[in-house]
Amino acid sequence: MTRKYKQFETAVIHEGYDSKKHLGSLATPLFQTSTFTFENAEQGERRFAGMEDGYIYSRLGNPTVQVLEEKIAALEGGEAGLAFGSGMAAVSAVLFALTKTDDHILCSQGLYGCTFGLLQLMKNKYRIAHDFCEMNTEEQVRKMIRPETTCIYVETPINPTMKMIDLQMVVRVAKEYNVTVVVDNTFSTPYLQRPLEYGCDIVLHSATKYLCGHGDVVAGLVVGKKDFMTHIAGTTQKDIGGIISPFDAWLLLRGIKTLPVRMDRHSANAMAIFHELKKHPKVKKVYYPGDDASPDHYIMQKQMKHGGGLISFELHGTKQDAQDFLNKLKLIKIAVSLGDAETLIQHPATMTHSAVPEDSREQMGISDQLVRLSVGLEAWQDVWQDLQQAF
Numbered sequence: 001m002t003r004k005y006k007q008f009e010t011a012v013i014h015e016g017y018d019s020k021k022h023l024g025s026l027a028t029p030l031f032q033t034s035t036f037t038f039e040n041a042e043q044g045e046r047r048f049a050g051m052e053d054g055y056i057y058s059r060l061g062n063p064t065v066q067v068l069e070e071k072i073a074a075l076e077g078g079e080a081g082l083a084f085g086s087g088m089a090a091v092s093a094v095l096f097a098l099t100k101t102d103d104h105i106l107c108s109q110g111l112y113g114c115t116f117g118l119l120q121l122m123k124n125k126y127r128i129a130h131d132f133c134e135m136n137t138e139e140q141v142r143k144m145i146r147p148e149t150t151c152i153y154v155e156t157p158i159n160p161t162m163k164m165i166d167l168q169m170v171v172r173v174a175k176e177y178n179v180t181v182v183v184d185n186t187f188s189t190p191y192l193q194r195p196l197e198y199g200c201d202i203v204l205h206s207a208t209k210y211l212c213g214h215g216d217v218v219a220g221l222v223v224g225k226k227d228f229m230t231h232i233a234g235t236t237q238k239d240i241g242g243i244i245s246p247f248d249a250w251l252l253l254r255g256i257k258t259l260p261v262r263m264d265r266h267s268a269n270a271m272a273i274f275h276e277l278k279k280h281p282k283v284k285k286v287y288y289p290g291d292d293a294s295p296d297h298y299i300m301q302k303q304m305k306h307g308g309g310l311i312s313f314e315l316h317g318t319k320q321d322a323q324d325f326l327n328k329l330k331l332i333k334i335a336v337s338l339g340d341a342e343t344l345i346q347h348p349a350t351m352t353h354s355a356v357p358e359d360s361r362e363q364m365g366i367s368d369q370l371v372r373l374s375v376g377l378e379a380w381q382d383v384w385q386d387l388q389q390a391f
């Protein structure tokens, strides 16, 4: 779907919705309904047979949800979008649609803990294999692609290590082997990074995070080619059924309108805090895509608008020292999730990535002293003051 509104700031507000079709309602109407009535039995038959357009049942389509799906497709620059009840419902719908028994998935070295868990489930229950790859060079990727590899699945920046993957490089290799590239774009959102523009095939989100922005929705979104999205809609989405509720879609539409303004502020706040953290003697190492001394910085520069609102950092000492540090915070809330107005902090080794066995966590670079900070929209000086007193 080509964007009707070229400027992103205008697109987040206007794409996917025409008030003239809805009695002039400025806000998208909320169709909070489970089902849609047919005028007669024959109309029901025609709709089920796909011979007549129109709604049937909200698991198969809902007008509020459809506005959201069209908006995210336009924002990511893809042909079609689909909404789900959680980020993991989106990830699982995509991965199950792309693979069958004896296939292989090549993953970035580092993934969200529940995505890691899903891959274990796929391996143990359905014999769908996977490997992790640093993906620093074409050679590394090429070496790990097998004849059974159907897809490459990456996060960039990676949760929670903030390592960047060069999407153009991955796409070059994937095209040689006819492998589908799937990108989890949750940390960046389409405002900062649009993977489809680099030739990736599918982009997905935990919309719970920056897209929502207000910590009151759990949802997932997927964008890709129309044929593939129709395939997912008619298979893993319809029959596994992890759909979004119309009300949550409505809240997301509300949140997305302010995405660019929020992301700019998150990023400016994070940059200010990053500079302070870098200087602090209690901090061993800071991971932030906006760090111009990081080896990944050139990827961030070519791929992202700016560094975003997430920073991970390692403290000196032990796991208990990291936990004690979290316990001393007053303004900053200890919580998983990210992208909210409130600054949140969490301990990946015992929280978001606790399902990942210790050796795999080590390979991913998640130590017991690592904490992940989602910098909110407060005055950054207040956030820094809280961190400082906890140090």
Ligand code: MET
Pocket (backbone or CB within 6 Å): 112, 159, 206, 336, 337, 338, 351, 352
């Ligand atoms: C249940 S833990 C996770 C939530 C979210 N995916 C995060 O990384 O914070």
